Amino acid sequence: xxxxxxxxxxxxxxxxxxxxxxxxxxxxxxxxxxxxxxxxxxxxxxxxxxxxxxxxxxxxxxxxxxxxxxxxxxxxxxxxxxxxxxxxxxxxxxxxxxxxxxxxxxxxxxxxxxxxxxxxxxxxxxxxxxxxxxxxxx
Numbered sequence: 001x002x003x004x005x006x007x008x009x010x011x012x013x014x015x016x017x018x019x020x021x022x023x024x025x026x027x028x029x030x031x032x033x034x035x036x037x038x039x040x041x042x043x044x045x046x047x048x049x050x051x052x053x054x055x056x057x058x059x060x061x062x063x064x065x066x067x068x069x070x071x072x073x074x075x076x077x078x079x080x081x082x083x084x085x086x087x088x089x090x091x092x093x094x095x096x097x098x099x100x101x102x103x104x105x106x107x108x109x110x111x112x113x114x115x116x117x118x119x120x121x122x123x124x125x126x127x128x129x130x131x132x133x134x135x136x137x138x
Contacts, residue, residue: 002120003047004113006032007039007065008054008081013102017052017081020109026117036060043072049120050097052113055082063090070094077116 033039053062079098091099098112
């Protein structure tokens with residue numbers, strides 16, 4: 001089972017993604033956030049393999065959040081969710097598993113989420129997270 005975290009400042013978008021995550025085998029929704037900084041703080045002590053990130057959020061956009069999460073978890077699989085095509089190249093550079101343009105349908109969401117599970121290799125153990133933190137402090 002692979003853990004996924006959702007970050008979107010729009011409650012209705014988070015709710016829809018929650019529903020789609022529940023319909024895809026092999027995914028466990030572990031947390032959902034409206035604030036990117038809260039998600040980043042959560043990630044420091046709670047490993048996960050997949051992140052679905054809204055791109056256009058106040059404070060920090062999803063592309064920047066994706067980069068910072070990858071610093072913690074280099075193998076993290078990213079899915080971007082947005083109403084704008086503007087950041088598609090950035091998503092491509094981060095090798096995102098998906099770039100969902102709002103409004104998207106269940107078929108596109110399921111395809112991106114299933115692709116993300118195929119790209120995951122093994123769940124990150126908690127011990128790996130602790131090891132990475134110690135390495136960063138050195």
